[in-house]
Amino acid sequence: MLTLASVAPAAVITIAAVVLIVAAIVVYLLAIIVELKTISNGLDVVIPPVAELVQKTQPVNQLVHQIVADLGAGTNLLEGLLVKKAGLDDAAGLIESLFPGGGQAFLARNGRPGRPRHFGVVYSRGALQLARLGRGSPLGAALRGSPLRDPVAASESSRALYPDPRGVGPTGNSAGAPNRPRTPVIGANSPNQYRRPGDDSVIYDSSTDAGASPRTPGAVEAGSSFRTGGPSRFPYAATGTAPDPSTAPPRAGISAATAAPNRFGGEQRRPAPAPTGPEPTSPAPTPDTPYTPDSEGVIRYRR
């Protein structure tokens, strides 16, 4: 019969050590299994939000690329317009003055190496005004001082720059005047020479007028009313003398309605000088200036 006394002491120690090792392995492995189970449960919680992240970020790449492409098209449009209006060198200088480093990149995109010209003197004022006008923009946000453009009273500020010859404003300027359209530029100096709709007037051509006397090319003709074709209602035009200054309107500018002195120092607004280009073929006669036949000796005007 096998008894403990019959077993060697070394075998007893070995058996005890093996039992302890197995026990330790069992205990720790059970604890590790519990922890792995906890990890698995935690991953079950983590995976849905991560999948949601992937799902939400899936269209971002395509949309951002489309937006970048659209903005790039807009940038190319504005850069092309700037190049067309200001030229490549000036456009690069202007971009450089607004966005340091952008001008050189702009030149590189247009296939021209080098640095843009420095326009700190030429464009600094214009850039400053543009930046101050855009006070709400990041470019103008860092500037100090009041903005040039008042978003509420912008119209009043701009209208104050112009005179009010009609004197309809309460303070003598246009700021408080009722909103009336400004008088268009008409007459011989008008930039737009066109007929009104329904204008059935005819162009008078002396070459087709049987009653017109023969004209000498370049000769100064006596003044006459271009409206009626008859004698001029201005005596000095018929006599060929200068107009009487005593009959001229007062030199000092006053407001016609309020008789208030002109705040612009009585300076009379003079018409812009006539263009120095070739003389038009159909000069519009005025009552105080006699008209002249053209190179063919023909007088043409509208009546």
Add this chain to the structure above:
Amino acid sequence: MAVLAGITPVLGYVGALVLLFVVLPVVVILLRGVLLAAKSIPSTIDAIAQVATAGSRDLNAVQLLYTTQPAVNQIIGVVANFGGSLDILMEDA
């Protein structure tokens, strides 16, 4: 043979002592390290879950990109019309 018979009990004692004082501590240390590493993972997973949830909540604004893209298109159209008008109004260099 007599010498060998005298050494065998000594080797048995040495083997048993090595098993008890060397192998057992090594096994315990290794298993304890694995257990500590496994216990540190759940806290990390909890942090990841919180971050993922917050990130998913932040990405709700991504849906606005669907409206931003047409808005950018419209703005570019306005800029194009504005540029065309400027092209007519302003003289070229």
